[in-house]
Amino acid sequence: MKILIVEDEPDLSSAIKDYLTSEGNLCETAFTYDAAYQKISLYSYDCILLDLMLPDGDGLKLLKHLKSLQKTEGVVIISARNALDDRIVGLNLGADDYLIKPFHLSELNARIAAIIRRKNNQHSNVLNFNEIGIDLNAKTVTVNWHEVHFTRKEYDLLLYFIYNKSKAISKSAAAEHLWGDDADMADSFDFIYTHIKNIRKKLSDAGAKDYFHSVYGVGYRFSDV
Amino acid sequence: MNLFAKYNRILLLALVTGLLAVGILFYQALNYTLNGKIEENLHEELTEVKDYTHVKNIVPAPSEDLNLVIEYSPAKTISNKKTIGDTTFYNPRKRQTEYARYLKADVEINGKPTHVLIFNSKDAQTRRVQLIFWAIIIPVIILCGLLALLNRYLLLKLWLPFHQILNQIKGFNIKRGNYQAINTDINEFKQLNDAVRQMTVQIEDDFKEIKLFTENASHEMMTPIAIINSKLDTLLQSKTLAENDSQALLDLYKATTRLSKINQSLLLLVKIDHNLLGEKEELNPAELIKQKIDNFQELISQRNIQVHCDFDGTTISGNKYQFDILLNNLFSNAIRHNKPGGEIHISVKNGLLNFENTGNADALSESQIFERFYKDPQSDGVGLGLAILKQICIKQGYSLRYYFRLPMHGFELQLAH
Numbered sequence: 001m002k003i004l005i006v007e008d009e010p011d012l013s014s015a016i017k018d019y020l021t022s023e024g025n026l027c028e029t030a031f032t033y034d035a036a037y038q039k040i041s042l043y044s045y046d047c048i049l050l051d052l053m054l055p056d057g058d059g060l061k062l063l064k065h066l067k068s069l070q071k072t073e074g075v076v077i078i079s080a081r082n083a084l085d086d087r088i089v090g091l092n093l094g095a096d097d098y099l100i101k102p103f104h105l106s107e108l109n110a111r112i113a114a115i116i117r118r119k120n121n122q123h124s125n126v127l128n129f130n131e132i133g134i135d136l137n138a139k140t141v142t143v144n145w146h147e148v149h150f151t152r153k154e155y156d157l158l159l160y161f162i163y164n165k166s167k168a169i170s171k172s173a174a175a176e177h178l179w180g181d182d183a184d185m186a187d188s189f190d191f192i193y194t195h196i197k198n199i200r201k202k203l204s205d206a207g208a209k210d211y212f213h214s215v216y217g218v219g220y221r222f223s224d225v
Numbered sequence: 226m227n228l229f230a231k232y233n234r235i236l237l238l239a240l241v242t243g244l245l246a247v248g249i250l251f252y253q254a255l256n257y258t259l260n261g262k263i264e265e266n267l268h269e270e271l272t273e274v275k276d277y278t279h280v281k282n283i284v285p286a287p288s289e290d291l292n293l294v295i296e297y298s299p300a301k302t303i304s305n306k307k308t309i310g311d312t313t314f315y316n317p318r319k320r321q322t323e324y325a326r327y328l329k330a331d332v333e334i335n336g337k338p339t340h341v342l343i344f345n346s347k348d349a350q351t352r353r354v355q356l357i358f359w360a361i362i363i364p365v366i367i368l369c370g371l372l373a374l375l376n377r378y379l380l381l382k383l384w385l386p387f388h389q390i391l392n393q394i395k396g397f398n399i400k401r402g403n404y405q406a407i408n409t410d411i412n413e414f415k416q417l418n419d420a421v422r423q424m425t426v427q428i429e430d431d432f433k434e435i436k437l438f439t440e441n442a443s444h445e446m447m448t449p450i451a452i453i454n455s456k457l458d459t460l461l462q463s464k465t466l467a468e469n470d471s472q473a474l475l476d477l478y479k480a481t482t483r484l485s486k487i488n489q490s491l492l493l494l495v496k497i498d499h500n501l502l503g504e505k506e507e508l509n510p511a512e513l514i515k516q517k518i519d520n521f522q523e524l525i526s527q528r529n530i531q532v533h534c535d536f537d538g539t540t541i542s543g544n545k546y547q548f549d550i551l552l553n554n555l556f557s558n559a560i561r562h563n564k565p566g567g568e569i570h571i572s573v574k575n576g577l578l579n580f581e582n583t584g585n586a587d588a589l590s591e592s593q594i595f596e597r598f599y600k601d602p603q604s605d606g607v608g609l610g611l612a613i614l615k616q617i618c619i620k621q622g623y624s625l626r627y628y629f630r631l632p633m634h635g636f637e638l639q640l641a642h
Contacts, residue, residue, distance in 0.1 A: 009448055015455035022462070080447035102451035102485050105458040153523075168461045172478040179520075191523045216471030218461060218478065 001025045001046040001116055006036040006062065007078065008054050016049065019105040020112070023167070033057030040066050045073050046119075047112050050095070052079040052086060060086075063093045074115035078103070104173035110163040129162050130224070131208050143206035153178055154199050157192075161212075161222035170219040196220060229380055233373065240369050244362075252358055259350045260326065264309060267328035270295070270343050271307075278334045291318050292346040294325075303331040303338040314344045323348050386414040390421055397425060399432050440495045443488045450485045457481065483607060490609035494597075497547065497616045508543050510573045510640060511536035517552045521560060528565050535572040541640045547617045554610040555580045555636060561606060562634070570633065576641030581633040588629035595625075 003025050007013040010031065017027045028045075030036035033056040040048070040062060048066070052059035063075060075095040079086060087098045096115045099108060117125060117136065125136040133142040134155075141150045141158065150158065160177050161169065171189045178192075200212055213221045270293060277285040284297055294316060308329040316323050325344040332341050386409035393404055404425040407418055457477055460466075466474070511534075518525070518532055525532060559569050559582035567583035593599050595615040600608035614636075618625040624639040 009452065011452045012448065012455055015452065015459050018459055019455070019462075080444055080451070101447045102454040102481070105455050170458065170461055170474075170478050172482050173458065176482075191527065194523070215461065216466055216468065216474070218471050218475045 001112075002044070003027050003112065004036070004039055004043075004045045004048045004073075005029045006049060006054070006059065007051045008032065009051075016105065016108065019109060019167075023109060023164075033059075033062065036062055037065065040071075041069065044071065046116050047074040047076065049108070049112075050075055050077050052077060052081060052090070060089060060093060063090065063095060067094045072119065074112070074119055076108070076111055076115065078108070104170070104176060106160070106164045106167060106169045106173045107177055109167075110160050110177070113163040127159070127162060129165065129211075132162070132203065134159055134162065143203060143208045146206060148202050148206045150199070150202065154195055154202070157195055158199055161220070164222070166221065166223040168215040168219050168221045172219075174219070228384070229377065232380065233377065236376065237373065240373070244365065244369065247365075248358075248362055251361065252354070255354050255357060259354060263326045263345050263347070263350060264328070266293075267309070267326065267343050267345055270345075271328055271330055271341065274341055274343075275332055278332055282335050284334060291316075292349060294318065294344045294346075296342040296344075297334070298340045298342070300331055300338040300340045303333055305331075311347075312344075316344075316346055319346075324351065383411070386411065387417070390414070390417055394421060399428060436495055436498060439491055443492045443495070446488050447485075450481060450488065453477075453481050454485070487607045487609065490607060490613060493550070493613055494609070494616055497613070497620055500620065503544055503546055505542050505544050507540055508545060508548055509538075509540050510548075510578060511539070513548065513552060514571055514573070517556055521556050524560050525569075528560065528563060528567070530560065530563055530565075530567050530569055532569045532571065535570075535574070537574050539573050539576050539641065541576065543621050543640070547621060551614055551617045554614045557606070558582075558610055558614075561604065562601065568633075570635075573640075576639065578638040578640050579635055580638070581630075581635035583632050584634050586632065589627065589634065591627045594627060 001024075003020055005013055005016050005020075005027055007016065007029070008031050013029050013031065017029055020027050028039065028043075030039050033054045036050075036054070037057075050059045050062060059077065059079075063077075066073065066075065076097045076099055077086075077090045077095045078099045078101060080101045090098055096118075097111050099111060114136075117127065127134045127136060131144050133145070134140070135142070136159075139152075139155055141148050141155060156178060157174060160174065171192045174192045175189060178195075196212055200210055204210055211222050211224065213223065215221050270288070274285060274295065277283075284295075287295065294314070308327075310327060312325055312327050313322055314325050314327070315321070316325075324347045326347060327345070328341075328343045330341050330343075332339055386407050389407045393407075397404065404422055406422055407414075409415055409418065457474065460474060514534070514536070518534075559580060562584045563569065563582050564584060568581075569583075570579070570581040572579045595611050597612040598608040599611075600606055615625055617623075618638060626637045628635050628637065
């Protein structure tokens, strides 16, 4: 997938680029409004990450420009501004998602993956990982074509790990994904452990392999090896 | 004691003292004058007696004046001494005892020395003195009373601007500002008015500046926190971390999450302050609370906490986003400070939301818990949850009260009237 990262902070931009590139994406970066404007005008992308506060312009104007070109890129706004107005304006202008800084790279990646899938697969939308299948429309999980019952949170968590397969995901990122702002509760890390334990059990009971690997006690990796 | 009372008390004291002094002086002077008149009368009578005896050698017939009585009594010698004084005597002509002024002198009648005692009743005179006295004193008292009333009215009217200013200072709210200048042509109050207005403007400016600073500082911090967060995520992908590095990584994650939480809370406070969180709509608290219980299910069951609910169909008008944060904070608080196997009681009745939880056996200090960054030493929160709760209540017009009824800590919110 081809992704454009419009972010003026070089450190953040490079971290995002590294993470997304390692997922097999092709990333380009733009640090200024002008550079982004040119790239958007000249090239096509699958997804654009858009910071709203650029040194030489407002990211929302770029969004307007993009839509005026009749382009179909998915757009994720990444902003430090957690203003309801910005969010509403951004989504009304055709952005697909709105992520507030600071965010976890795994969260960003999951959101991008979800947008791209939605754009590319209009009808059936099943995400497969070996013997595990996830129907994104029906929100169901199958193992070897047999449905396994998952609670909403277990489903969310499994999908999050599959979107970020082969990546180490910290418990804090997983907790934030499930509980959002309430993730600061001290024992939310323990619940991640409990949820993962339950998911593992359900999957193995249904005959799937165990793909969860603990990473230094900090998080988990969902991978084949 | 207020200013009027103090002023009136001094004024009244001075008036009464002055009135008493003047009254006494006046009475004495009046008495003195009338006494002089009586004495003149007595002397005249004595001269008459003397003349009469001198010529006719008998005592004169009693005078026709009912107030005048002359008594004679034999004396041994004749002295030239005359005595004048006050006394009471029995007036045989009026058949009553009266106050009188008397003159005692000696005369020779038929060659015999005789004491002559002339009484002049003061009865009529006393009546006259009293009449004159009251005729003057009563109007003076009335006048004084009127003056005092006028004074009171004037003072109230003159001090009106002062009270207006005072009331505004009392009702001054830094978040609403708007001190209204008052109209007065009295210089002192004009100055006071100007001084207070300047002060309030200054306070409002400072307050705005602090808020702006908090907002900007929090915003500026978001980007560095985002960088730290993303670099940690990158670091976690490394396959060469040592075991003790991972512990450091975990701690860093926790610290960053906390930092970002503090920052978000501060920004949230600013936003609530600025009314940036959207419009009011009709809400059903019972529905929203049930959703929250679902959301917090793991946290609740992990600690074996029992949740008891008691709802009526109350609907309220409020901002959904703010109400959501409010419930989040109430739940986090009730779960965080609960004990394993504890209870949470939630009731919504007649617009009154009661949120109670078991916890420590000691009551908390109501004045402190709503302060920013105040928290229980054992708590792992950032100490902003209840401050946000209070801020939302102020903005949404809910009254908020903390209470402790063993063993429950409770918050009572008046959501609707």
